[in-house]
Amino acid sequence: MTKKAKFSAGVLAEVHPAGTGLVSEHLQAVLEVSRALMREHNLADLLRLIAEGTSQVMAAERSSIYLVDPDRNELYTFVAQELEIQEIRMPIGTGLSGHVAQTGETLNIADAYQDPRFDKGWDLRTGFRTRTVLCTPLLAQTGEIIGVLQVLNKKDGRFTGYDKHLLSAFASQAAIAVENAQLYGANRKQFESFIETLAATIDAKSPFTAGHSKRVAIYASRLARAVGLSPELVEKARFAGLLHDIGKISIPDAVLNKPARLSDEEFALMKSHAHWTHEILRKISFARSLRDIPAVAASHHERLDGRGYPTGATLSQLPLLARILAIADVYDALTSIDRPYRKAATPKEGLEILRREKGASLDPQLVDLFARQRLYSLPRN
Amino acid sequence: MTKKAKFSAGVLAEVHPAGTGLVSEHLQAVLEVSRALMREHNLADLLRLIAEGTSQVMAAERSSIYLVDPDRNELYTFVAQELEIQEIRMPIGTGLSGHVAQTGETLNIADAYQDPRFDKGWDLRTGFRTRTVLCTPLLAQTGEIIGVLQVLNKKDGRFTGYDKHLLSAFASQAAIAVENAQLYGANRKQFESFIETLAATIDAKSPFTAGHSKRVAIYASRLARAVGLSPELVEKARFAGLLHDIGKISIPDAVLNKPARLSDEEFALMKSHAHWTHEILRKISFARSLRDIPAVAASHHERLDGRGYPTGATLSQLPLLARILAIADVYDALTSIDRPYRKAATPKEGLEILRREKGASLDPQLVDLFARQRLYSLPRN
Numbered sequence: 001m002t003k004k005a006k007f008s009a010g011v012l013a014e015v016h017p018a019g020t021g022l023v024s025e026h027l028q029a030v031l032e033v034s035r036a037l038m039r040e041h042n043l044a045d046l047l048r049l050i051a052e053g054t055s056q057v058m059a060a061e062r063s064s065i066y067l068v069d070p071d072r073n074e075l076y077t078f079v080a081q082e083l084e085i086q087e088i089r090m091p092i093g094t095g096l097s098g099h100v101a102q103t104g105e106t107l108n109i110a111d112a113y114q115d116p117r118f119d120k121g122w123d124l125r126t127g128f129r130t131r132t133v134l135c136t137p138l139l140a141q142t143g144e145i146i147g148v149l150q151v152l153n154k155k156d157g158r159f160t161g162y163d164k165h166l167l168s169a170f171a172s173q174a175a176i177a178v179e180n181a182q183l184y185g186a187n188r189k190q191f192e193s194f195i196e197t198l199a200a201t202i203d204a205k206s207p208f209t210a211g212h213s214k215r216v217a218i219y220a221s222r223l224a225r226a227v228g229l230s231p232e233l234v235e236k237a238r239f240a241g242l243l244h245d246i247g248k249i250s251i252p253d254a255v256l257n258k259p260a261r262l263s264d265e266e267f268a269l270m271k272s273h274a275h276w277t278h279e280i281l282r283k284i285s286f287a288r289s290l291r292d293i294p295a296v297a298a299s300h301h302e303r304l305d306g307r308g309y310p311t312g313a314t315l316s317q318l319p320l321l322a323r324i325l326a327i328a329d330v331y332d333a334l335t336s337i338d339r340p341y342r343k344a345a346t347p348k349e350g351l352e353i354l355r356r357e358k359g360a361s362l363d364p365q366l367v368d369l370f371a372r373q374r375l376y377s378l379p380r381n
Numbered sequence: 382m383t384k385k386a387k388f389s390a391g392v393l394a395e396v397h398p399a400g401t402g403l404v405s406e407h408l409q410a411v412l413e414v415s416r417a418l419m420r421e422h423n424l425a426d427l428l429r430l431i432a433e434g435t436s437q438v439m440a441a442e443r444s445s446i447y448l449v450d451p452d453r454n455e456l457y458t459f460v461a462q463e464l465e466i467q468e469i470r471m472p473i474g475t476g477l478s479g480h481v482a483q484t485g486e487t488l489n490i491a492d493a494y495q496d497p498r499f500d501k502g503w504d505l506r507t508g509f510r511t512r513t514v515l516c517t518p519l520l521a522q523t524g525e526i527i528g529v530l531q532v533l534n535k536k537d538g539r540f541t542g543y544d545k546h547l548l549s550a551f552a553s554q555a556a557i558a559v560e561n562a563q564l565y566g567a568n569r570k571q572f573e574s575f576i577e578t579l580a581a582t583i584d585a586k587s588p589f590t591a592g593h594s595k596r597v598a599i600y601a602s603r604l605a606r607a608v609g610l611s612p613e614l615v616e617k618a619r620f621a622g623l624l625h626d627i628g629k630i631s632i633p634d635a636v637l638n639k640p641a642r643l644s645d646e647e648f649a650l651m652k653s654h655a656h657w658t659h660e661i662l663r664k665i666s667f668a669r670s671l672r673d674i675p676a677v678a679a680s681h682h683e684r685l686d687g688r689g690y691p692t693g694a695t696l697s698q699l700p701l702l703a704r705i706l707a708i709a710d711v712y713d714a715l716t717s718i719d720r721p722y723r724k725a726a727t728p729k730e731g732l733e734i735l736r737r738e739k740g741a742s743l744d745p746q747l748v749d750l751f752a753r754q755r756l757y758s759l760p761r762n
Contacts, residue, residue: 031550034412037559038419039522041564050500169412176419183422186668187568193453193666194575200629201661239415240762249582253634285574287567 034173044078060165061153095119109133134159138175217241219328222375247276303361323363344361382665415554425459442534476500478529490514505560515540519556598622603756628657684742704744
């Protein structure tokens, strides 16, 4: 169980040309920038932070970071300081950073244009003039090369042996932050794809509802964004949309797929899906920010006037996300679901019905927003 | 989008009494220990690492770290250096660390026994003799106090103002590592509880199979452990057990719950659940370590002799986890599932049937291990 934290001290102090006062300042800068890195879990934002932090710590004009894509044997990045974000890819082995990614060697180049490995393409496109280059690998805990950190044009002379050590120290911190962000991203993607797959599976159980949950998730997240909610709440709206019908797992196929109007008894059973959505979701240990998903998802059949189900909550009791979800659900049910006894409505007819429900079942301002901003228009697929 | 990494340098150098050479050594130590911290995502292991790292960096005899449980207004920890792991809890506000957790103040105590806030209980129980104490809060990014880091008995004299700054620097790194580990743990728990809830829901669809997936997951993970597989593979066995019947979502209730023997046609439909398990799971972006869950989960009805389904794979094509899962599934189906036309077998009868299947459908060595180590015995609930 016990893992002993090992460390050796003083490498930087030994190689520094100008006394140790500066060393401790630099190390402290590395520490402080690395704190910012460890807190950033979004990979694109992290790469930008690393590039900015590197330029600051190294007193250089520009820095770039590239990650290895082992499946395609390429380097890629999202970061371009002072330019827009774009993904850039290059084969491993070309250019200075490609060389470092391949060999794991650190390069300290005094004049890039004198080095045959240097790729002038970037300078030609951007008008930047590369002079000095220091380029070091990012190593995973396993020793694997996961990327390259490159710093250009030291503001004051050329890069020294001390700079090389300083960049290595910084690269070690950056590599951990990158690995953590990748792990965080993979876990998130795993969870999201699980929810999406489950929603698609439940929709597929009924020939009438294929793709319903996915579309409700799209409408709900658009409405949440249009209202001005934070990215976290927009995402919650999307998850609630994907999960709102999960309670249908508990409804017998014979009722779910009956190719005719339901009897009163069958309809009561059908309505219980909202209750089951709540029962199933409340057993999940949602992370703090998603904790009210069960309540929101289960309230998609509530109405402002209190005549909805399962609880009969009224306007004052219905959270904004529940009111958003209700519109998304009703609109898709109206316009996408052909029943044997009723054809799907056109978008225009659907909006007309939403308008008639303003104040009775649906939130008037949200209905107006949905119609005015054309949040209902779906890309053809 | 852009978040500017800000830092100021040199605080430690200003307050250090003995020149800056030592400062850079200490900072480098902080950097190196913090790398180890950022890589540890298990909270209990992380707390132990932090305590060890603190003692090393601070040249002190012992360190402890406590986390705040805001729901219970308590401090807790799992760490006790040179003792066994145990959870210790104390109300916030009692003792030196309780004081720090409440006020956010850093305490530097020259003689603990002279301080009325000091709680001698721990010394009395362990025989340790506390002399000097330095205790500082762990602050979240939000500024919230999430814990306390305490270091006891500096080996050489008492703690200085410089030590206080050094401990603060270390505590900043530790706080981020703790927040990341908590986030990682919460995400993991969310994913796990989602799978568990889903498995329970699918089991509940059929009155014959309540709790089946959960028990299969228990048997499969026990067998994986008994074979000597890594914790990651044991966990994969558990997940595959929980998910192996997810394809039953796609089987009509009338077949799933038929209170009589199935017709040939119905049986063919029933058998398709293994295919559907694969179809559903392969759409999930499993993290790298779980990537073969779809294949493993879908192969629980394969047989060594190639007469199983859905693919008819033979021994040489069946991975160990698939052979493990088959035993777990068969044993539980035999011993737990009462059908109208067949009563559940006793454990003894179940094992007898497993033994008869050795080499035909089931892996002989795994069957022996399952029986010999009594992996089938379940706690009563």
